[in-house]
Amino acid sequence: MLISYNWLKEYVNIEISPSELADKITKSGIEVEMVESLNKGISGVVVGYVEECIQHPNADKLRVCKVDVGQGEVSQIVCGAPNVAQGQKVAVAVPGAVLPGNFKIKKAKLRGEESHGMICSLTELGVDTKLVPKEYATGIFVMPSDAEPGSDALEYLNLNDHVLELGLTPNRADCLNVIGVANEVAAILKQEVKLPNTSINTSEEKAEDFISVQIESLEDNPYYGAMIIRDVKIGPSPLWMQNRLMASGIRPINNIVDITNYVLLEYGQPLHAFDYNRLGSKEIVIRRATEGEHIQTLDDQDRKLKDTHLVITNGKDPIAVAGVMGGATSEVQSDTTNVLLEAAYFASGRVRAASKDLGLRSEASSRYEKGIDRNRVYAAAMRAASLMAELAGGKVAEGIVEAGKREVNTYSVKMDVSRMNNLLGTEITSEQTASIFKRLGFGYKESNGQFEVNVPSRRPDITIEADLIEEVGRIYGYDRIPTTYLLSEARPGGLTKNQAQRRNIRTYLEGAGLYQAVTYALTTPAKSTHFSFSDEKVYPISVAHPMSEERSTLRMSLLPQLLEVLQYNRNRSMEDLAIYEMGSVFINRQEVLKDLPEEYVFVSGAVTGVFNEHLWQGERKTVDFYVLKGILEGLMGELNLSERITYEAGEIENMHPGRTAIVKLDGISVGFVGQLHPALQKDLDVKDTYVFELNATSLLEKETDQIIYQTLPRYPSITRDIALVVDQELPAGDLTTVIQAAGGALLKEVNLFDLYEGDKMEAGKKSLAFSLKYFDPERTLTDEEVVTAHDRVLKSLEERFGAQLRK
Amino acid sequence: MKDRLEALKVEAIGQIKEAQDLKDLQAVKVAYLGKKGPITEVLKGMGKLSAEERPVIGAYANEVRDSIQQELDKKQSALEDAAIAEKLSKETIDVSLPGRPVKKGNPHPLTAVVTEIEDLFLSMGFTIAEGPEVETDYYNFEALNLPKGHPARDMQDSFFITEDILLRTQTSPVQARTMEKHEGEGPVKIISPGKVYRRDNDDATHSHQFMQIEGLVVDQNVRLSDLKGVLETFAKKMFGEDRKIRLRPSFFPFTEPSVEMDISCFKCSGKGCSICKQTGWIEILGAGMVHPNVLEMAGFDSKKYTGFAFGMGPERIAMLKYGIDDIRHFYANDIRFLKQFKNA
Numbered sequence A: 001m002l003i004s005y006n007w008l009k010e011y012v013n014i015e016i017s018p019s020e021l022a023d024k025i026t027k028s029g030i031e032v033e034m035v036e037s038l039n040k041g042i043s044g045v046v047v048g049y050v051e052e053c054i055q056h057p058n059a060d061k062l063r064v065c066k067v068d069v070g071q072g073e074v075s076q077i078v079c080g081a082p083n084v085a086q087g088q089k090v091a092v093a094v095p096g097a098v099l100p101g102n103f104k105i106k107k108a109k110l111r112g113e114e115s116h117g118m119i120c121s122l123t124e125l126g127v128d129t130k131l132v133p134k135e136y137a138t139g140i141f142v143m144p145s146d147a148e149p150g151s152d153a154l155e156y157l158n159l160n161d162h163v164l165e166l167g168l169t170p171n172r173a174d175c176l177n178v179i180g181v182a183n184e185v186a187a188i189l190k191q192e193v194k195l196p197n198t199s200i201n202t203s204e205e206k207a208e209d210f211i212s213v214q215i216e217s218l219e220d221n222p223y224y225g226a227m228i229i230r231d232v233k234i235g236p237s238p239l240w241m242q243n244r245l246m247a248s249g250i251r252p253i254n255n256i257v258d259i260t261n262y263v264l265l266e267y268g269q270p271l272h273a274f275d276y277n278r279l280g281s282k283e284i285v286i287r288r289a290t291e292g293e294h295i296q297t298l299d300d301q302d303r304k305l306k307d308t309h310l311v312i313t314n315g316k317d318p319i320a321v322a323g324v325m326g327g328a329t330s331e332v333q334s335d336t337t338n339v340l341l342e343a344a345y346f347a348s349g350r351v352r353a354a355s356k357d358l359g360l361r362s363e364a365s366s367r368y369e370k371g372i373d374r375n376r377v378y379a380a381a382m383r384a385a386s387l388m389a390e391l392a393g394g395k396v397a398e399g400i401v402e403a404g405k406r407e408v409n410t411y412s413v414k415m416d417v418s419r420m421n422n423l424l425g426t427e428i429t430s431e432q433t434a435s436i437f438k439r440l441g442f443g444y445k446e447s448n449g450q451f452e453v454n455v456p457s458r459r460p461d462i463t464i465e466a467d468l469i470e471e472v473g474r475i476y477g478y479d480r481i482p483t484t485y486l487l488s489e490a491r492p493g494g495l496t497k498n499q500a501q502r503r504n505i506r507t508y509l510e511g512a513g514l515y516q517a518v519t520y521a522l523t524t525p526a527k528s529t530h531f532s533f534s535d536e537k538v539y540p541i542s543v544a545h546p547m548s549e550e551r552s553t554l555r556m557s558l559l560p561q562l563l564e565v566l567q568y569n570r571n572r573s574m575e576d577l578a579i580y581e582m583g584s585v586f587i588n589r590q591e592v593l594k595d596l597p598e599e600y601v602f603v604s605g606a607v608t609g610v611f612n613e614h615l616w617q618g619e620r621k622t623v624d625f626y627v628l629k630g631i632l633e634g635l636m637g638e639l640n641l642s643e644r645i646t647y648e649a650g651e652i653e654n655m656h657p658g659r660t661a662i663v664k665l666d667g668i669s670v671g672f673v674g675q676l677h678p679a680l681q682k683d684l685d686v687k688d689t690y691v692f693e694l695n696a697t698s699l700l701e702k703e704t705d706q707i708i709y710q711t712l713p714r715y716p717s718i719t720r721d722i723a724l725v726v727d728q729e730l731p732a733g734d735l736t737t738v739i740q741a742a743g744g745a746l747l748k749e750v751n752l753f754d755l756y757e758g759d760k761m762e763a764g765k766k767s768l769a770f771s772l773k774y775f776d777p778e779r780t781l782t783d784e785e786v787v788t789a790h791d792r793v794l795k796s797l798e799e800r801f802g803a804q805l806r807k
Numbered sequence B: 001m002k003d004r005l006e007a008l009k010v011e012a013i014g015q016i017k018e019a020q021d022l023k024d025l026q027a028v029k030v031a032y033l034g035k036k037g038p039i040t041e042v043l044k045g046m047g048k049l050s051a052e053e054r055p056v057i058g059a060y061a062n063e064v065r066d067s068i069q070q071e072l073d074k075k076q077s078a079l080e081d082a083a084i085a086e087k088l089s090k091e092t093i094d095v096s097l098p099g100r101p102v103k104k105g106n107p108h109p110l111t112a113v114v115t116e117i118e119d120l121f122l123s124m125g126f127t128i129a130e131g132p133e134v135e136t137d138y139y140n141f142e143a144l145n146l147p148k149g150h151p152a153r154d155m156q157d158s159f160f161i162t163e164d165i166l167l168r169t170q171t172s173p174v175q176a177r178t179m180e181k182h183e184g185e186g187p188v189k190i191i192s193p194g195k196v197y198r199r200d201n202d203d204a205t206h207s208h209q210f211m212q213i214e215g216l217v218v219d220q221n222v223r224l225s226d227l228k229g230v231l232e233t234f235a236k237k238m239f240g241e242d243r244k245i246r247l248r249p250s251f252f253p254f255t256e257p258s259v260e261m262d263i264s265c266f267k268c269s270g271k272g273c274s275i276c277k278q279t280g281w282i283e284i285l286g287a288g289m290v291h292p293n294v295l296e297m298a299g300f301d302s303k304k305y306t307g308f309a310f311g312m313g314p315e316r317i318a319m320l321k322y323g324i325d326d327i328r329h330f331y332a333n334d335i336r337f338l339k340q341f342k343n344a
């Protein structure tokens, strides 16, 4: 909402500057987002009188004018505006003047003719072209004839004004008009509000002889009032009114339309003026539109209506969409003489429906949607009618033809001063409270700190005690509220075990060289199902109204987005990357989503290109499967899960079929690790890329063993190395498992330390070397015991896999 | 005989001094002190001496032997030191060459900010509450005093999945869920960080996905002045001890009274600059006293219990703190961006 400082001053006495005022308004509850000076750096612009205006001898499009710029001084000015003419009062930038953009005016010669200054258009004076009245849009602005040559043109044009831009929260629709803001300012500055004069000398004629009003549903339209103003003369509205409209962001049209807009801004009451002679009947009927009914609106668009829309009709056809826009047929035009003025209260739901469906949001519709002051409708109608009489020479017929109830009863809300002080932490007295209510213009009764406050109809946001407490608090001043500390008993805060573990996972992965990424949860429907490792049927979850296909469906894996990150970076020539993300994925097993989907925290990583590098030592090692597996093994150690995790070769869509392992916890799949499918790598145009994905929720919900100290070995251990020849396809993990089982209690560690698959081996065979460590914490082992255990191991290996000791 | 010994001593010491390496030295040692060396030879001739002379010469011979041995030891350690010094000089490396890089990633700046805020409130006795990102209309709106058709729902255009299920537009549903779990018994003292979603076009200042951290305290006798105390502690810890805070009245459907908190600008300390848009104040968060309807809906007696809530945007705080000019940087994950937050 734009509020003119000068206009505001008409209703309330303000003795502080616009910026000081803005500061006070902001502090007491309505944020002033900006204070804009309408003077965009202008100086030296005066009123001039065009005494003479003749064709430029050397230029078709130029005129040479003699302009009286005050104090008897007449300057010759060359002007290119098509509408300049003798006898006009105009704004003249004299030599030495400065226009917006620090444009300095100097004496000049234009096509051989001296020019001492410039006659200005409103645009040249910094007014937004969209707001300039149409007749002056392409030329200079013509000022009223009573303007005094030589005087400050900015005063006439109200360009010394300031505009306050209010950022209104939805509860403060009462400040969507100048009088509403005046009430607020009056409360802040301890001043009174002076309301405009709405008295009218009505004519002999009676409005009811011209029109009848009928409402079909009082729920859709609780009140409708129609006034008749006869014999108006359409013309421009006075400059002061045009200035205020422009300052508020509205383009002046003609006096009648300007008056409806002016009163809209002043009272917050939307009004509409119909050309009475073009109504097509002598009755107004307000009803729902029929489905598919048409109306041509003021903007000459043909609109198709729905039965949720409310229309004003002449008993037969729609002549306006209620609260949204008037019809073209009954529009006020230059030949209009008789006006029907509509002042109504339409239900916000009806206005919202039509304005949304038709894509028409106007100053009027947005006010109906946010709620207007029911008890101000009549006063606004009187104000507009009186202005039509005053400024358009109209004769106002006696009375207002109405349907519905003109006013509603106000209500009261109770407030207890001690409860208020308990909530705010203050010691505000009953007297102070009473004076604040007085300033706000709220009626009240009080006894022993119990207030009963009569809420004015302009403040429907106040319904409960807390609302009144806020009113008192904000006018009292939040900066006067003390700073205290919670009285409640101190309890320790802290992370849950799960939260702490999630932090550990992040810290570990960062320590392992991975950077954390945060990506979007919404992706494309196709990508949403990639890398799924769920056995059950899952259904993608799409939002109903996505902003784009790219961001339409919830992810079931973090990997598609991490791969996008790799691509993004590769496109910027960064090809060696190691990243991870921890975030939610959404799994839905319902064909139709009725209950909330399952949400799991996943932790996933992607590493591509060089991982270990030491340039001058010539080391440059690209990532491989075992780099990622090593990272995961370390992570499982960190989570105290190492013993329960297994890695089994497996297949996942979009993964390399021979380089992927399913990660299992207690035999249940919790993720995978491996290389991207080469076809996908090619599609993404990335180097060999290895990824992992783990369901952290599943990992962390398992109870892990409490750490118990193991005594340090006091007796020596015995290590035996074996090199085995086995079939090439045999996974090393299978050998380890058998060795561990056969070794018995004395075998404490098994480590694979060599793999040989070279040409010294028989075809189809490979050699694996293990180091086995035996010991007993209680005593020194005998050779015999070790030999027995070790033989058991060798025997099992031979029996199970035909493994032979390598010679 | 004594002269002969004396001569041997001088000769031996002379050769010791001339030895170039340990090998030379060993040769000298064998030559003079060995079993077939001249001193032994001299001692063999002692039988010819008188009984008075014998012990004198014997003692003298031992003396000579010891002196030679001493010289040998001295020379040996000198030669050893020289050998070590030479070896070390050959082992010298160029310490100016770059070291082996240690692989180390770092948190995303949003995580860094969230963690810092979490730790701050944990130290004030808060716990962290979490909830689903896909929420019901009830928890996201209705339980927060935003019934269907409420105009404030316009303020946050939402991603609905079905009529009753949507991507949460705020982390406040976690507050509603937490209060409900407490079954009307205080105190509640939580913060809830998390991702939220709104139907916005992504641009420099808007993102359809962003983070929020909200806080909630419900107990008997919780006052607006206590909120001021908590927020002031937060602002000073987060933005510097000399920050001032300012509460401005505002509006949120789930609090009444509602406030917005500004901090004095950390760049210009209130004089006015581009960061604070010349006002000297920077808007940091929204807060307020929990609306009685919200308390009642969650099963708390609003006559007995009061509470406050606050909410802030980690993106905004990170942008202010690090001078980041475009919110999209957080979600593009340009590695050159991510690497800048090493010790965030």
Ligand SMILES: [Zn+2]
Pocket: B265, B266, B267, B268, B269, B270, B271, B272, B273, B274, B275, B276, B277, B278, B280, B281
């Ligand atoms: Zn500043």
